[in-house]
Amino acid sequence: IQVEKVSFVDSVFSLAQLPVGDLPEIAFAGRSNVGKSSLLNCLLRRKNLVKVSARPGKTQSLNFYLVGDQLHLVDLPGYGFARVDKRLQAKWQELITAYLETRPNLRCVVLIIDLRHALKESDRMLAGWLQAQGIPWLPVYTKKDKLSRNQQQRQARLLDAALGVSPKDRLLFSSLSGEGRQELLERLETYLMS
Template identity: 40%
Template structure:
């Protein structure tokens, strides 16, 4: 898939105010500071579609972007550490869960994982939540360029082993780097294949 157009649509904190559209949506979410905004910009071949920041927790709303006129990319607030108040964190959690549980257009969630770190409880808990609610998701390992190939392979294998302690099979996963574009084609082809099935149905 080639990204021809990528347009901002709306930001809000209420699922009811999300676009009134039947287009398929793909949500990107991860722990704060996982490199989500940089990844979205890399995936869409845009330098500043999603706002990047050195301060974790910058994304604080549900952000919809219309891609190629036929699907929505949804940028969700990060979970975990963020320099915001406890009350705002509760608000994040409330509208994130509302989005996943109520938004029928959401076809797949991409859960971003920092490839440099061991499996984190907060990530495992979030994916467990998705599984328990029957929400389809894939894993995107970010910042692959920060590791040597052997270390990257080892970390991914460790993650797979950890997942298989509680899951019967490993979800689809992608290894990416926002610095060199690694994984862009694979992620876009995955979305393109689902969109083709969606249109046929």
């Protein structure tokens, strides 16, 4: 994955707006404020390519980024944020579900989870749903810089058990330090080959 050449493509609010063509896509999903946009900036080595905010609900559309003329990375709106208008939230969920269900370009969903917290019901539901749909998904536990090494290990084991994944099938990450970045890039490559 060549991150030297990256550009913003489009903010998508409906299926009709999705980019045409058959470039492979990798989508980044997770609860509001978990650090999806930060992780993308870290991955692409850009400071402000993707809008980041301390206030949850910052990303409100499917945002497409073209990487190395080779693939699209897709920043998805976060879920599980109650303060967003209920009707609006349902509409987003509908769009994201339809996108994930029908998009032939989609190779993998990176499911981003805060390493500090226990697995939330919404994460469990999304993971189960992706599994049932046969959509490849990769759990990434982020914000590891906020925990001590011991706590990192303990929390990771709890999340592994709750998700039913083995340690080799997930990654720890920090957008602050860049830890896990190279591993994640290498892992994503494998989804592009299949």
